Amino acid sequence: MSKRRGPRSSGAPDARSQILESARRSFAESGYDRTTIRGVARDADVDPSLVIHYFGSKENLFAESVELPMSPELFIGRIFDGDPGGAAMAERLVRVFFEVWERPASRRPLLGQLRVAFSTGQPPPMGEFVFDLIVSRVAEHVTGPQAELRIEMAAAHLLGVAMLRYVVGMEPLASVSVDELVAMVTPRIASYLESG
Amino acid sequence: MSKRRGPRSSGAPDARSQILESARRSFAESGYDRTTIRGVARDADVDPSLVIHYFGSKENLFAESVELPMSPELFIGRIFDGDPGGAAMAERLVRVFFEVWERPASRRPLLGQLRVAFSTGQPPPMGEFVFDLIVSRVAEHVTGPQAELRIEMAAAHLLGVAMLRYVVGMEPLASVSVDELVAMVTPRIASYLESG
Numbered sequence: 001m002s003k004r005r006g007p008r009s010s011g012a013p014d015a016r017s018q019i020l021e022s023a024r025r026s027f028a029e030s031g032y033d034r035t036t037i038r039g040v041a042r043d044a045d046v047d048p049s050l051v052i053h054y055f056g057s058k059e060n061l062f063a064e065s066v067e068l069p070m071s072p073e074l075f076i077g078r079i080f081d082g083d084p085g086g087a088a089m090a091e092r093l094v095r096v097f098f099e100v101w102e103r104p105a106s107r108r109p110l111l112g113q114l115r116v117a118f119s120t121g122q123p124p125p126m127g128e129f130v131f132d133l134i135v136s137r138v139a140e141h142v143t144g145p146q147a148e149l150r151i152e153m154a155a156a157h158l159l160g161v162a163m164l165r166y167v168v169g170m171e172p173l174a175s176v177s178v179d180e181l182v183a184m185v186t187p188r189i190a191s192y193l194e195s196g
Numbered sequence: 197m198s199k200r201r202g203p204r205s206s207g208a209p210d211a212r213s214q215i216l217e218s219a220r221r222s223f224a225e226s227g228y229d230r231t232t233i234r235g236v237a238r239d240a241d242v243d244p245s246l247v248i249h250y251f252g253s254k255e256n257l258f259a260e261s262v263e264l265p266m267s268p269e270l271f272i273g274r275i276f277d278g279d280p281g282g283a284a285m286a287e288r289l290v291r292v293f294f295e296v297w298e299r300p301a302s303r304r305p306l307l308g309q310l311r312v313a314f315s316t317g318q319p320p321p322m323g324e325f326v327f328d329l330i331v332s333r334v335a336e337h338v339t340g341p342q343a344e345l346r347i348e349m350a351a352a353h354l355l356g357v358a359m360l361r362y363v364v365g366m367e368p369l370a371s372v373s374v375d376e377l378v379a380m381v382t383p384r385i386a387s388y389l390e391s392g
Contacts, residue, residue, distance in 0.1 A: 127364070146380070152360060152369040153380060160356025164348060168313055168323070173348040184342070184349060188384045 016054050019044045023065040032062060032128035062129050066109040068100075072133055075100065079134065084141050090154075090190035091182065093138065097158050098178045101166055111167065142193050154192040161185060212250050215240045219261040228258060228324035258325050262305045264296075268329055271296065275330065280337050286350075286386035287378060289334065293354050294374045297362055307363065338389050350388040357381060 022044040026035040037058055041048040055061040059072045075096045082088065100106050113124035135151060142151055161181070164170040218240040222231040233254055237244040251257040255268045271292045278284065296302050309320035331347060338347055357377070360366040 149368050149372060149376075149380065152366055153357065153384075156356035156360045156369070157353045157384070158356070159359060160352035160354070161349065163355060163359070164352045170348055172345050173352070176345060180345075184345065188349075188353070188387065191384065191387075 015044070015046055015050060019046060019051055019054060019061075020065055023061050027062060027065055032126075032132065035062075037061070059129075059133060066113070066126060068106055068109065076133055076137075080137055087186070087190040087194070089138070089141060090193050091186045093134075094158070094186045094189055095178070095182050097162075098181055101162055102178060107166060110162075114163075114167075138193070150192040154189045157185065157188060157192075211240070211242055211246060215242060215247055215250060215257075216261055219257050223258060223261055228322075228328065231258075233257070255325075255329060262309070262322060264302055264305065272329060272333075276333055283382070283386040283390070285334070285337060286389050287382045289330075290354070290382045290385055291374070291378050293358075294377055297358055298374060303362060306358075310359075310363075334389070346388040350385045353381065353384060353388075 019040060022040045023035070026040055026043065030039075035058070037051050038048050040061070041051050044051075051061065055064060062068075063072050078096050079089065079092050082092065101110065110126065113126040135155065139147065139151055144150075161173070165174045165181075168174075215236060218236045219231070222236055222239065226235075231254070233247050234244050236257070237247045240247075247257065251260060258264075259268050274292050275285065275288050278288065297306065306322065309322040313320045313323070331351065335343065335347055340346075357369070361370050361377075364370075
């Protein structure tokens with residue numbers, strides 16, 4: 001188990017892509033929660049500090065491994081900074097959701113993850129990632145009976161709209177602007193987050 | 197193009213399955229709308245009257261070809277008989293939707309149709325069938341601005357809940373009773389059908 005301390009330790013051009021390859025394999029096989037920086041480093045035969053050096057955190061490593069075109073911190077901040085009240089947070093959540101889907105560069109890996117979920121019947125790694133970074137933080141602001149079920153209903157609604165708009169291309173849903181989508185969906189998402 | 201007027205015309209045991217096979221092929225390749233009794237009969241090399249004799253209508257032919265375990269008339273009646281007002285119709289629509297999904301015998305072909313939509317990016321034949329028989333009739337009772345978009349939003353919501361419950365198996369959504377589902381989803385579906 002000797003580390004390859006030759007070309008790799010000096011940050012050889014292929015160390016970064018070797019780490020990404022190991023990360024993709026681990027996220028796909030073990031899921032998001034059970035993937036660790038240490039495990040990815042071991043598999044890529046590099047020191048864990050090199051993974052941190054290149055990617056900073058497990059969240060960012062995941063984001064790059066599925067080719068998310070933006071840093072998770074960026075959209076997390078946009079959802080949770082500001083008024084934590086149900087309606088305001090619901091609007092930010094809905095807007096960020098559709099803005100991520102609108103970018104072809106992020107839509108492609110998202111569709112890939114949904115296909116994996118469909119063909120295997122298993123939640124995709126993206127699901128755990130979204131859960132850990134977004135759903136669990138939304139949950140901090142949702143109270144009352146059946147809070148967990150109501151959050152899942154809100155997620156189900158957003159997922160269904162994404163399917164009809166981006167997979168099936170159903171009209172007029174596929175052609176309306178993001179502003180129109182946000183205006184129509186937000187009150188229903190807010191009603192799930194605010195009450196049972 | 198001579199009809200095989202030997203064993204087939206007397207209702208030979210394989211005429212019915214030959215019709216079903218032709219129907220499945222046509223629904224899959226041409227979609228629901230462009231499939232005709234006449235075309236299926238031609239492809240199966242039987243007289244159109246034999247298709248009517250066995251299946252009664254295109255709706256029933258479709259239902260049998262995708263192995264729906266109940267006659268379309270049955271659930272159509274349950275949705276549209278009774279008070280056509282938004283909230284009451286919304287509850288019947290949501291209840292029938294989940295009751296169909298709850299039956300393993302109908303869930304299997306429904307999941308198959310969703311997989312087709314995912315892998316081909318095309319709306320599945322089931323989509324047109326649902327549209328012609330259900331969505332277009334729901335639309336008769338939905339008025340006001342963006343009625344079509346609101347109906348699609350309601351459909352998107354139901355689809356998303358079905359995905360999380362029956363495909364992903366997300367808890368607690370996958371384990372709550374149909375009554376709980378209906379109680380939670382109906383007000384949001386009703387709000388789409390009643391106003392913009």
